[in-house]
Amino acid sequence: MNFLKNAWYAAGWPDELNDGKLVGRRFLNEPVVMFRKSDGTVAAMGDRCPHRFAPLHLGRHVGDGVQCGYHGLEFGADGRCMRNPHGGGTLPNASVPTYPLAEKHGVLWIWMGDATKADESLISDSFAFVADEKRAHIKGYLHIEANYMLLVDNLMDLSHGLYLHAGSLSNRDMQDNFELKTRVEGDVISSEREQPNIEPPAIWVPALPPEAARIDYFSYNEWQKPSNVIHPVGCRRVGKPEGVDGGVSSRSAHMFTPETDTSSHYFYSNSRDYGVDSQEADARIRKMLATAFGGEDKPMIEAQQKMVGNVDLMALRPVILPSDKPAVMVRRRLAQLIAEEQRNASSEAA
Ligand code: FES
Ligand SMILES: [Fe+2]
Incomplete structure:
Protein backbone atom coordinates (compact mmCIF):
# COMPACT_ATOMS: atom_id res chain seq x y z
CA MET A 1 0.00 0.00 0.00
CA THR A 116 17.00 14.96 5.00
CA LYS A 117 13.51 16.43 4.64
CA ALA A 118 12.47 15.89 8.28
CA ASP A 119 11.90 19.42 9.55
CA GLU A 120 10.32 19.64 13.01
CA SER A 121 8.73 22.97 12.13
CA LEU A 122 6.40 20.97 9.85
CA ILE A 123 4.70 19.59 12.99
CA SER A 124 1.73 21.90 13.20
CA ASP A 125 1.46 24.22 16.21
CA SER A 126 -2.27 23.56 16.15
CA PHE A 127 -1.38 20.52 18.31
CA ALA A 128 0.12 22.77 21.02
CA PHE A 129 -3.06 22.43 23.11
CA VAL A 130 -2.15 18.76 23.74
CA ALA A 131 0.65 19.98 26.03
CA ASP A 132 -1.12 23.06 27.44
CA GLU A 133 -0.74 22.83 31.23
CA LYS A 134 -3.75 25.07 31.81
CA ARG A 135 -6.03 22.40 30.33
CA ALA A 136 -7.02 18.95 31.65
CA HIS A 137 -6.08 16.03 29.40
CA ILE A 138 -7.30 12.47 29.00
CA LYS A 139 -4.95 10.56 26.73
CA GLY A 140 -5.42 7.12 25.31
CA TYR A 141 -4.34 4.57 22.76
CA LEU A 142 -6.24 1.95 20.79
CA HIS A 143 -4.83 -0.65 18.46
CA ILE A 144 -7.24 -0.97 15.54
CA GLU A 145 -7.33 -3.83 13.06
CA ALA A 146 -8.25 -1.56 10.16
CA ASN A 147 -6.62 0.70 7.59
CA TYR A 148 -5.92 4.17 9.00
CA MET A 149 -8.10 5.90 6.39
CA LEU A 150 -11.20 4.15 7.74
CA LEU A 151 -10.41 5.94 11.01
CA VAL A 152 -9.96 9.29 9.27
CA ASP A 153 -13.29 8.72 7.46
CA ASN A 154 -14.90 8.01 10.81
CA LEU A 155 -13.90 11.41 12.22
CA MET A 156 -14.58 13.40 9.08
CA ASP A 157 -18.14 12.07 8.90
CA LEU A 158 -19.72 12.38 12.31
CA SER A 159 -23.14 11.48 10.97
CA HIS A 160 -22.22 8.04 12.32
CA GLY A 161 -22.61 9.53 15.80
CA LEU A 162 -26.37 9.66 15.33
CA TYR A 163 -26.50 5.87 15.03
CA LEU A 164 -23.34 4.23 16.30
CA HIS A 165 -23.16 6.52 19.34
CA ALA A 166 -26.93 7.06 19.70
CA GLY A 167 -26.87 6.11 23.37
CA SER A 168 -23.65 7.87 24.30
CA LEU A 169 -22.69 10.97 22.33
CA SER A 170 -25.84 12.07 20.52
CA ASN A 171 -29.55 12.52 21.09
CA ARG A 172 -32.79 12.62 19.13
CA ASP A 173 -32.65 16.42 18.61
CA MET A 174 -29.43 16.04 16.64
CA GLN A 175 -31.01 13.95 13.92
CA ASP A 176 -32.95 16.95 12.62
CA ASN A 177 -31.13 19.45 10.44
CA PHE A 178 -27.89 17.52 10.54
CA GLU A 179 -25.55 18.96 7.96
CA LEU A 180 -21.80 18.93 7.51
CA LYS A 181 -20.14 21.91 5.87
CA THR A 182 -16.71 21.60 4.31
CA ARG A 183 -14.02 24.26 4.66
CA VAL A 184 -10.63 24.10 2.98
CA GLU A 185 -7.70 26.25 4.04
CA GLY A 186 -4.44 25.25 2.40
CA ASP A 187 -3.91 21.61 3.29
CA VAL A 188 -6.37 21.66 6.20
CA ILE A 189 -9.79 20.22 5.33
CA SER A 190 -12.54 20.75 7.89
CA SER A 191 -15.91 19.18 8.37
CA GLU A 192 -18.12 21.56 10.35
CA ARG A 193 -21.46 21.15 12.00
CA GLU A 194 -23.62 23.62 13.92
CA GLN A 195 -26.92 22.62 15.53
CA PRO A 196 -28.44 25.65 17.25
CA ASN A 197 -30.99 25.51 20.02
CA ILE A 198 -31.15 21.79 20.73
CA GLU A 199 -31.25 19.74 23.91
CA PRO A 200 -27.70 19.10 25.13
CA PRO A 201 -26.47 15.52 24.61
CA ALA A 202 -26.37 13.61 27.91
CA ILE A 203 -22.57 13.56 28.06
CA TRP A 204 -22.46 17.38 28.28
CA VAL A 205 -25.27 17.88 30.82
CA PRO A 206 -23.15 17.40 33.99
CA ALA A 207 -20.73 20.12 32.80
CA LEU A 208 -23.42 22.68 31.91
CA PRO A 209 -25.25 25.06 34.27
CA PRO A 210 -28.59 23.49 35.35
CA GLU A 211 -30.61 26.16 33.52
CA ALA A 212 -29.02 25.28 30.15
CA ALA A 213 -31.97 23.19 28.95
CA ARG A 214 -31.16 24.05 25.34
CA ILE A 215 -27.81 24.89 23.79
CA ASP A 216 -26.12 25.72 20.48
CA TYR A 217 -24.09 22.61 19.64
CA PHE A 218 -20.98 22.75 17.49
CA SER A 219 -18.59 20.09 16.30
CA TYR A 220 -15.66 20.64 13.94
CA ASN A 221 -13.12 18.18 12.58
CA GLU A 222 -9.95 19.49 10.99
CA TRP A 223 -7.85 17.04 9.00
CA GLN A 224 -4.14 17.74 8.94
CA LYS A 225 -1.89 15.72 6.70
CA PRO A 226 -1.06 12.93 6.79
CA SER A 227 -3.80 11.46 9.00
CA ASN A 228 -4.53 13.51 12.09
CA VAL A 229 -7.77 15.20 13.07
CA ILE A 230 -8.29 18.03 15.55
CA HIS A 231 -11.79 18.02 16.98
CA PRO A 232 -13.24 21.00 18.87
CA VAL A 233 -16.76 20.17 20.10
CA GLY A 234 -19.12 21.59 22.67
CA CYS A 235 -22.19 23.48 23.74
CA ARG A 236 -22.59 27.26 23.64
CA ARG A 237 -25.30 28.98 25.63
CA VAL A 238 -28.01 29.79 23.08
CA GLY A 239 -26.99 32.82 21.03
CA LYS A 240 -23.77 33.34 23.03
CA PRO A 241 -20.12 32.95 21.99
CA GLU A 242 -18.09 29.92 23.04
CA GLY A 243 -17.25 29.72 26.75
CA VAL A 244 -19.66 32.48 27.86
CA ASP A 245 -22.17 31.94 30.72
CA GLY A 246 -21.11 28.35 31.34
CA GLY A 247 -20.87 27.15 27.74
CA VAL A 248 -18.41 24.24 27.65
CA SER A 249 -16.28 22.61 25.01
CA SER A 250 -13.41 20.24 24.53
CA ARG A 251 -10.64 20.00 21.97
CA SER A 252 -9.23 16.64 20.99
CA ALA A 253 -6.41 15.37 18.84
CA HIS A 254 -7.10 12.09 17.02
CA MET A 255 -3.87 10.82 15.56
CA PHE A 256 -4.00 7.80 13.28
CA THR A 257 -0.78 6.15 12.18
CA PRO A 258 -0.63 3.20 9.81
CA GLU A 259 0.87 0.13 11.43
CA THR A 260 0.34 -2.11 8.40
CA ASP A 261 -1.98 -1.88 5.40
CA THR A 262 -4.84 -3.15 7.54
CA SER A 263 -3.99 -2.09 11.08
CA SER A 264 -3.45 1.24 12.80
CA HIS A 265 -2.33 3.01 15.92
CA TYR A 266 -4.96 5.37 17.31
CA PHE A 267 -3.58 7.95 19.74
CA TYR A 268 -6.14 10.33 21.19
CA SER A 269 -5.94 13.23 23.58
CA ASN A 270 -9.10 14.88 24.86
CA SER A 271 -8.56 18.23 26.56
CA ARG A 272 -10.82 20.72 28.27
CA ASP A 273 -10.55 24.15 29.86
CA TYR A 274 -13.52 23.74 32.24
CA GLY A 275 -13.48 21.72 35.48
CA VAL A 276 -9.75 21.29 35.01
CA ASP A 277 -9.26 19.91 38.54
CA SER A 278 -12.43 17.82 38.54
CA GLN A 279 -11.73 14.13 39.05
CA GLU A 280 -15.42 13.49 38.44
CA ALA A 281 -15.09 15.06 34.97
CA ASP A 282 -11.91 13.03 34.31
CA ALA A 283 -13.69 9.79 35.21
CA ARG A 284 -16.81 10.65 33.21
CA ILE A 285 -14.84 11.61 30.09
CA ARG A 286 -12.51 8.60 30.36
CA LYS A 287 -15.54 6.31 30.54
CA MET A 288 -17.23 8.08 27.62
CA LEU A 289 -14.11 7.75 25.44
CA ALA A 290 -13.69 4.08 26.32
CA THR A 291 -17.33 3.43 25.41
CA ALA A 292 -17.48 5.51 22.24
CA PHE A 293 -14.08 4.74 20.72
CA GLY A 294 -13.26 1.35 22.21
CA GLY A 295 -16.76 -0.10 22.55
CA GLU A 296 -18.51 1.41 19.51
CA ASP A 297 -16.13 2.78 16.83
CA LYS A 298 -13.43 0.10 17.11
CA PRO A 299 -15.64 -2.99 16.65
CA MET A 300 -17.58 -1.36 13.80
CA ILE A 301 -14.47 -0.19 11.93
CA GLU A 302 -12.72 -3.55 12.39
CA ALA A 303 -15.81 -5.34 11.06
CA GLN A 304 -15.94 -2.83 8.18
CA GLN A 305 -12.28 -3.64 7.34
CA LYS A 306 -13.13 -7.33 7.12
CA MET A 307 -15.92 -6.54 4.66
CA VAL A 308 -13.70 -4.25 2.57
CA GLY A 309 -10.82 -6.74 2.54
CA ASN A 310 -7.34 -5.79 1.44
CA VAL A 311 -8.35 -3.29 -1.25
CA ASP A 312 -8.80 0.46 -1.25
CA LEU A 313 -12.33 1.35 -0.16
CA MET A 314 -12.83 3.76 -3.08
CA ALA A 315 -12.01 0.98 -5.57
CA LEU A 316 -15.21 -0.74 -4.41
CA ARG A 317 -17.25 2.24 -5.68
CA PRO A 318 -19.01 3.04 -2.40
CA VAL A 319 -22.31 4.92 -2.34
CA ILE A 320 -21.47 8.57 -1.64
CA LEU A 321 -23.81 10.57 0.60
CA PRO A 322 -23.66 14.37 1.12
CA SER A 323 -22.09 13.79 4.55
CA ASP A 324 -19.19 11.95 2.88
CA LYS A 325 -17.93 15.09 1.15
CA PRO A 326 -15.24 16.08 3.70
CA ALA A 327 -13.93 12.50 3.97
CA VAL A 328 -13.82 12.08 0.19
CA MET A 329 -11.98 15.41 -0.16
CA VAL A 330 -9.41 14.25 2.40
CA ARG A 331 -8.89 10.97 0.55
CA ARG A 332 -8.44 12.82 -2.75
CA ARG A 333 -5.99 15.34 -1.30
CA LEU A 334 -3.94 12.63 0.39
CA ALA A 335 -3.85 10.59 -2.82
CA GLN A 336 -2.57 13.71 -4.66
CA LEU A 337 0.13 14.27 -2.04
CA ILE A 338 1.26 10.63 -2.26
CA ALA A 339 1.35 10.76 -6.07
CA GLU A 340 3.35 14.02 -5.96
CA GLU A 341 5.81 12.54 -3.49
CA GLN A 342 6.33 9.46 -5.64
CA ARG A 343 6.79 11.57 -8.79
CA ASN A 344 9.37 13.74 -7.02
CA ALA A 345 11.19 10.70 -5.66
CA SER A 346 11.48 9.12 -9.10
CA SER A 347 12.65 12.39 -10.71
CA GLU A 348 15.26 12.84 -7.92
CA ALA A 349 16.44 9.25 -8.51
CA ALA A 350 16.72 9.77 -12.29
S1 FES B 1 22.37 -10.60 18.35
FE1 FES B 1 20.39 -10.07 17.73
S2 FES B 1 19.54 -11.87 16.96
FE2 FES B 1 21.52 -12.41 17.54
FE1 LIG C 1 -17.24 7.63 16.52
Whole structure:
Protein backbone atom coordinates (compact mmCIF):
# COMPACT_ATOMS: atom_id res chain seq x y z
CA MET A 1 0.00 0.00 0.00
CA ASN A 2 1.13 3.57 -0.66
CA PHE A 3 1.64 5.87 2.29
CA LEU A 4 2.79 9.46 2.46
CA LYS A 5 6.37 8.88 3.63
CA ASN A 6 7.67 12.42 4.06
CA ALA A 7 5.38 13.42 6.91
CA TRP A 8 5.34 13.36 10.69
CA TYR A 9 3.15 10.60 12.14
CA ALA A 10 2.23 10.26 15.80
CA ALA A 11 4.40 7.49 17.25
CA GLY A 12 3.51 7.54 20.94
CA TRP A 13 3.49 9.57 24.13
CA PRO A 14 6.77 10.95 25.52
CA ASP A 15 6.27 9.31 28.94
CA GLU A 16 6.27 5.87 27.32
CA LEU A 17 10.04 6.27 26.95
CA ASN A 18 10.70 7.07 30.61
CA ASP A 19 12.87 4.88 32.86
CA GLY A 20 15.02 3.57 30.03
CA LYS A 21 12.12 1.78 28.34
CA LEU A 22 12.39 0.46 24.79
CA VAL A 23 9.13 0.70 22.88
CA GLY A 24 8.72 -1.50 19.81
CA ARG A 25 6.04 -0.48 17.33
CA ARG A 26 5.49 -0.98 13.61
CA PHE A 27 4.86 2.11 11.46
CA LEU A 28 4.03 2.04 7.73
CA ASN A 29 4.93 -1.67 7.74
CA GLU A 30 8.42 -1.03 9.21
CA PRO A 31 9.38 -2.37 12.67
CA VAL A 32 10.78 0.43 14.86
CA VAL A 33 12.23 0.62 18.36
CA MET A 34 12.12 3.95 20.21
CA PHE A 35 14.03 5.07 23.29
CA ARG A 36 15.34 8.11 25.11
CA LYS A 37 19.05 8.92 25.08
CA SER A 38 21.06 10.05 28.09
CA ASP A 39 20.77 13.71 27.02
CA GLY A 40 16.97 13.37 27.17
CA THR A 41 16.39 13.47 23.42
CA VAL A 42 14.50 10.65 21.73
CA ALA A 43 15.68 8.25 19.04
CA ALA A 44 14.19 5.60 16.76
CA MET A 45 15.74 2.84 14.72
CA GLY A 46 14.87 -0.41 13.00
CA ASP A 47 13.63 -3.02 15.48
CA ARG A 48 14.97 -6.04 13.57
CA CYS A 49 18.42 -7.19 14.65
CA PRO A 50 20.42 -7.98 11.49
CA HIS A 51 21.95 -11.10 13.12
CA ARG A 52 18.97 -13.44 13.52
CA PHE A 53 16.22 -10.84 13.26
CA ALA A 54 15.17 -10.79 16.91
CA PRO A 55 13.18 -7.69 17.90
CA LEU A 56 15.61 -5.24 19.48
CA HIS A 57 12.93 -3.87 21.80
CA LEU A 58 13.12 -7.19 23.68
CA GLY A 59 16.71 -6.35 24.53
CA ARG A 60 18.22 -3.76 26.87
CA HIS A 61 18.74 -0.04 26.65
CA VAL A 62 22.50 0.44 27.10
CA GLY A 63 24.20 3.84 26.95
CA ASP A 64 22.68 5.67 23.99
CA GLY A 65 21.78 2.51 22.14
CA VAL A 66 20.25 -0.93 22.37
CA GLN A 67 21.71 -4.34 23.17
CA CYS A 68 19.95 -7.18 21.39
CA GLY A 69 18.42 -9.50 23.96
CA TYR A 70 19.22 -12.64 21.95
CA HIS A 71 23.03 -12.75 21.40
CA GLY A 72 24.07 -9.34 22.67
CA LEU A 73 25.08 -7.27 19.64
CA GLU A 74 24.82 -3.58 20.49
CA PHE A 75 23.62 -0.81 18.19
CA GLY A 76 24.12 2.91 18.73
CA ALA A 77 21.47 5.55 18.10
CA ASP A 78 23.10 6.05 14.68
CA GLY A 79 22.06 2.47 13.87
CA ARG A 80 25.61 1.10 13.58
CA CYS A 81 26.77 -2.01 15.40
CA MET A 82 29.08 -0.67 18.12
CA ARG A 83 29.82 -3.78 20.17
CA ASN A 84 30.13 -7.48 19.45
CA PRO A 85 30.61 -9.62 22.57
CA HIS A 86 31.67 -12.67 20.51
CA GLY A 87 34.82 -13.94 18.76
CA GLY A 88 37.24 -11.27 19.90
CA GLY A 89 34.84 -8.41 19.39
CA THR A 90 35.39 -7.75 15.68
CA LEU A 91 32.53 -5.51 14.64
CA PRO A 92 30.40 -7.01 11.88
CA ASN A 93 29.48 -4.72 9.02
CA ALA A 94 25.95 -4.48 10.32
CA SER A 95 23.51 -1.70 11.00
CA VAL A 96 19.83 -0.97 11.35
CA PRO A 97 18.01 1.97 9.74
CA THR A 98 17.35 5.08 11.81
CA TYR A 99 14.34 7.37 11.71
CA PRO A 100 13.92 10.98 12.83
CA LEU A 101 11.86 11.04 16.03
CA ALA A 102 10.69 14.32 17.55
CA GLU A 103 9.04 15.20 20.83
CA LYS A 104 6.75 18.17 20.33
CA HIS A 105 3.44 19.35 21.80
CA GLY A 106 3.28 16.37 24.15
CA VAL A 107 3.49 13.80 21.35
CA LEU A 108 6.26 11.67 19.81
CA TRP A 109 6.35 12.12 16.04
CA ILE A 110 8.17 9.87 13.60
CA TRP A 111 9.29 10.52 10.03
CA MET A 112 9.47 7.35 7.93
CA GLY A 113 10.57 9.01 4.68
CA ASP A 114 13.66 10.87 3.47
CA ALA A 115 15.43 11.93 6.68
CA THR A 116 17.00 14.96 5.00
CA LYS A 117 13.51 16.43 4.64
CA ALA A 118 12.47 15.89 8.28
CA ASP A 119 11.90 19.42 9.55
CA GLU A 120 10.32 19.64 13.01
CA SER A 121 8.73 22.97 12.13
CA LEU A 122 6.40 20.97 9.85
CA ILE A 123 4.70 19.59 12.99
CA SER A 124 1.73 21.90 13.20
CA ASP A 125 1.46 24.22 16.21
CA SER A 126 -2.27 23.56 16.15
CA PHE A 127 -1.38 20.52 18.31
CA ALA A 128 0.12 22.77 21.02
CA PHE A 129 -3.06 22.43 23.11
CA VAL A 130 -2.15 18.76 23.74
CA ALA A 131 0.65 19.98 26.03
CA ASP A 132 -1.12 23.06 27.44
CA GLU A 133 -0.74 22.83 31.23
CA LYS A 134 -3.75 25.07 31.81
CA ARG A 135 -6.03 22.40 30.33
CA ALA A 136 -7.02 18.95 31.65
CA HIS A 137 -6.08 16.03 29.40
CA ILE A 138 -7.30 12.47 29.00
CA LYS A 139 -4.95 10.56 26.73
CA GLY A 140 -5.42 7.12 25.31
CA TYR A 141 -4.34 4.57 22.76
CA LEU A 142 -6.24 1.95 20.79
CA HIS A 143 -4.83 -0.65 18.46
CA ILE A 144 -7.24 -0.97 15.54
CA GLU A 145 -7.33 -3.83 13.06
CA ALA A 146 -8.25 -1.56 10.16
CA ASN A 147 -6.62 0.70 7.59
CA TYR A 148 -5.92 4.17 9.00
CA MET A 149 -8.10 5.90 6.39
CA LEU A 150 -11.20 4.15 7.74
CA LEU A 151 -10.41 5.94 11.01
CA VAL A 152 -9.96 9.29 9.27
CA ASP A 153 -13.29 8.72 7.46
CA ASN A 154 -14.90 8.01 10.81
CA LEU A 155 -13.90 11.41 12.22
CA MET A 156 -14.58 13.40 9.08
CA ASP A 157 -18.14 12.07 8.90
CA LEU A 158 -19.72 12.38 12.31
CA SER A 159 -23.14 11.48 10.97
CA HIS A 160 -22.22 8.04 12.32
CA GLY A 161 -22.61 9.53 15.80
CA LEU A 162 -26.37 9.66 15.33
CA TYR A 163 -26.50 5.87 15.03
CA LEU A 164 -23.34 4.23 16.30
CA HIS A 165 -23.16 6.52 19.34
CA ALA A 166 -26.93 7.06 19.70
CA GLY A 167 -26.87 6.11 23.37
CA SER A 168 -23.65 7.87 24.30
CA LEU A 169 -22.69 10.97 22.33
CA SER A 170 -25.84 12.07 20.52
CA ASN A 171 -29.55 12.52 21.09
CA ARG A 172 -32.79 12.62 19.13
CA ASP A 173 -32.65 16.42 18.61
CA MET A 174 -29.43 16.04 16.64
CA GLN A 175 -31.01 13.95 13.92
CA ASP A 176 -32.95 16.95 12.62
CA ASN A 177 -31.13 19.45 10.44
CA PHE A 178 -27.89 17.52 10.54
CA GLU A 179 -25.55 18.96 7.96
CA LEU A 180 -21.80 18.93 7.51
CA LYS A 181 -20.14 21.91 5.87
CA THR A 182 -16.71 21.60 4.31
CA ARG A 183 -14.02 24.26 4.66
CA VAL A 184 -10.63 24.10 2.98
CA GLU A 185 -7.70 26.25 4.04
CA GLY A 186 -4.44 25.25 2.40
CA ASP A 187 -3.91 21.61 3.29
CA VAL A 188 -6.37 21.66 6.20
CA ILE A 189 -9.79 20.22 5.33
CA SER A 190 -12.54 20.75 7.89
CA SER A 191 -15.91 19.18 8.37
CA GLU A 192 -18.12 21.56 10.35
CA ARG A 193 -21.46 21.15 12.00
CA GLU A 194 -23.62 23.62 13.92
CA GLN A 195 -26.92 22.62 15.53
CA PRO A 196 -28.44 25.65 17.25
CA ASN A 197 -30.99 25.51 20.02
CA ILE A 198 -31.15 21.79 20.73
CA GLU A 199 -31.25 19.74 23.91
CA PRO A 200 -27.70 19.10 25.13
CA PRO A 201 -26.47 15.52 24.61
CA ALA A 202 -26.37 13.61 27.91
CA ILE A 203 -22.57 13.56 28.06
CA TRP A 204 -22.46 17.38 28.28
CA VAL A 205 -25.27 17.88 30.82
CA PRO A 206 -23.15 17.40 33.99
CA ALA A 207 -20.73 20.12 32.80
CA LEU A 208 -23.42 22.68 31.91
CA PRO A 209 -25.25 25.06 34.27
CA PRO A 210 -28.59 23.49 35.35
CA GLU A 211 -30.61 26.16 33.52
CA ALA A 212 -29.02 25.28 30.15
CA ALA A 213 -31.97 23.19 28.95
CA ARG A 214 -31.16 24.05 25.34
CA ILE A 215 -27.81 24.89 23.79
CA ASP A 216 -26.12 25.72 20.48
CA TYR A 217 -24.09 22.61 19.64
CA PHE A 218 -20.98 22.75 17.49
CA SER A 219 -18.59 20.09 16.30
CA TYR A 220 -15.66 20.64 13.94
CA ASN A 221 -13.12 18.18 12.58
CA GLU A 222 -9.95 19.49 10.99
CA TRP A 223 -7.85 17.04 9.00
CA GLN A 224 -4.14 17.74 8.94
CA LYS A 225 -1.89 15.72 6.70
CA PRO A 226 -1.06 12.93 6.79
CA SER A 227 -3.80 11.46 9.00
CA ASN A 228 -4.53 13.51 12.09
CA VAL A 229 -7.77 15.20 13.07
CA ILE A 230 -8.29 18.03 15.55
CA HIS A 231 -11.79 18.02 16.98
CA PRO A 232 -13.24 21.00 18.87
CA VAL A 233 -16.76 20.17 20.10
CA GLY A 234 -19.12 21.59 22.67
CA CYS A 235 -22.19 23.48 23.74
CA ARG A 236 -22.59 27.26 23.64
CA ARG A 237 -25.30 28.98 25.63
CA VAL A 238 -28.01 29.79 23.08
CA GLY A 239 -26.99 32.82 21.03
CA LYS A 240 -23.77 33.34 23.03
CA PRO A 241 -20.12 32.95 21.99
CA GLU A 242 -18.09 29.92 23.04
CA GLY A 243 -17.25 29.72 26.75
CA VAL A 244 -19.66 32.48 27.86
CA ASP A 245 -22.17 31.94 30.72
CA GLY A 246 -21.11 28.35 31.34
CA GLY A 247 -20.87 27.15 27.74
CA VAL A 248 -18.41 24.24 27.65
CA SER A 249 -16.28 22.61 25.01
CA SER A 250 -13.41 20.24 24.53
CA ARG A 251 -10.64 20.00 21.97
CA SER A 252 -9.23 16.64 20.99
CA ALA A 253 -6.41 15.37 18.84
CA HIS A 254 -7.10 12.09 17.02
CA MET A 255 -3.87 10.82 15.56
CA PHE A 256 -4.00 7.80 13.28
CA THR A 257 -0.78 6.15 12.18
CA PRO A 258 -0.63 3.20 9.81
CA GLU A 259 0.87 0.13 11.43
CA THR A 260 0.34 -2.11 8.40
CA ASP A 261 -1.98 -1.88 5.40
CA THR A 262 -4.84 -3.15 7.54
CA SER A 263 -3.99 -2.09 11.08
CA SER A 264 -3.45 1.24 12.80
CA HIS A 265 -2.33 3.01 15.92
CA TYR A 266 -4.96 5.37 17.31
CA PHE A 267 -3.58 7.95 19.74
CA TYR A 268 -6.14 10.33 21.19
CA SER A 269 -5.94 13.23 23.58
CA ASN A 270 -9.10 14.88 24.86
CA SER A 271 -8.56 18.23 26.56
CA ARG A 272 -10.82 20.72 28.27
CA ASP A 273 -10.55 24.15 29.86
CA TYR A 274 -13.52 23.74 32.24
CA GLY A 275 -13.48 21.72 35.48
CA VAL A 276 -9.75 21.29 35.01
CA ASP A 277 -9.26 19.91 38.54
CA SER A 278 -12.43 17.82 38.54
CA GLN A 279 -11.73 14.13 39.05
CA GLU A 280 -15.42 13.49 38.44
CA ALA A 281 -15.09 15.06 34.97
CA ASP A 282 -11.91 13.03 34.31
CA ALA A 283 -13.69 9.79 35.21
CA ARG A 284 -16.81 10.65 33.21
CA ILE A 285 -14.84 11.61 30.09
CA ARG A 286 -12.51 8.60 30.36
CA LYS A 287 -15.54 6.31 30.54
CA MET A 288 -17.23 8.08 27.62
CA LEU A 289 -14.11 7.75 25.44
CA ALA A 290 -13.69 4.08 26.32
CA THR A 291 -17.33 3.43 25.41
CA ALA A 292 -17.48 5.51 22.24
CA PHE A 293 -14.08 4.74 20.72
CA GLY A 294 -13.26 1.35 22.21
CA GLY A 295 -16.76 -0.10 22.55
CA GLU A 296 -18.51 1.41 19.51
CA ASP A 297 -16.13 2.78 16.83
CA LYS A 298 -13.43 0.10 17.11
CA PRO A 299 -15.64 -2.99 16.65
CA MET A 300 -17.58 -1.36 13.80
CA ILE A 301 -14.47 -0.19 11.93
CA GLU A 302 -12.72 -3.55 12.39
CA ALA A 303 -15.81 -5.34 11.06
CA GLN A 304 -15.94 -2.83 8.18
CA GLN A 305 -12.28 -3.64 7.34
CA LYS A 306 -13.13 -7.33 7.12
CA MET A 307 -15.92 -6.54 4.66
CA VAL A 308 -13.70 -4.25 2.57
CA GLY A 309 -10.82 -6.74 2.54
CA ASN A 310 -7.34 -5.79 1.44
CA VAL A 311 -8.35 -3.29 -1.25
CA ASP A 312 -8.80 0.46 -1.25
CA LEU A 313 -12.33 1.35 -0.16
CA MET A 314 -12.83 3.76 -3.08
CA ALA A 315 -12.01 0.98 -5.57
CA LEU A 316 -15.21 -0.74 -4.41
CA ARG A 317 -17.25 2.24 -5.68
CA PRO A 318 -19.01 3.04 -2.40
CA VAL A 319 -22.31 4.92 -2.34
CA ILE A 320 -21.47 8.57 -1.64
CA LEU A 321 -23.81 10.57 0.60
CA PRO A 322 -23.66 14.37 1.12
CA SER A 323 -22.09 13.79 4.55
CA ASP A 324 -19.19 11.95 2.88
CA LYS A 325 -17.93 15.09 1.15
CA PRO A 326 -15.24 16.08 3.70
CA ALA A 327 -13.93 12.50 3.97
CA VAL A 328 -13.82 12.08 0.19
CA MET A 329 -11.98 15.41 -0.16
CA VAL A 330 -9.41 14.25 2.40
CA ARG A 331 -8.89 10.97 0.55
CA ARG A 332 -8.44 12.82 -2.75
CA ARG A 333 -5.99 15.34 -1.30
CA LEU A 334 -3.94 12.63 0.39
CA ALA A 335 -3.85 10.59 -2.82
CA GLN A 336 -2.57 13.71 -4.66
CA LEU A 337 0.13 14.27 -2.04
CA ILE A 338 1.26 10.63 -2.26
CA ALA A 339 1.35 10.76 -6.07
CA GLU A 340 3.35 14.02 -5.96
CA GLU A 341 5.81 12.54 -3.49
CA GLN A 342 6.33 9.46 -5.64
CA ARG A 343 6.79 11.57 -8.79
CA ASN A 344 9.37 13.74 -7.02
CA ALA A 345 11.19 10.70 -5.66
CA SER A 346 11.48 9.12 -9.10
CA SER A 347 12.65 12.39 -10.71
CA GLU A 348 15.26 12.84 -7.92
CA ALA A 349 16.44 9.25 -8.51
CA ALA A 350 16.72 9.77 -12.29
S1 FES B 1 19.54 -11.87 16.96
FE1 FES B 1 20.39 -10.07 17.73
S2 FES B 1 22.37 -10.60 18.35
FE2 FES B 1 21.52 -12.41 17.54
FE1 LIG C 1 -17.24 7.63 16.52
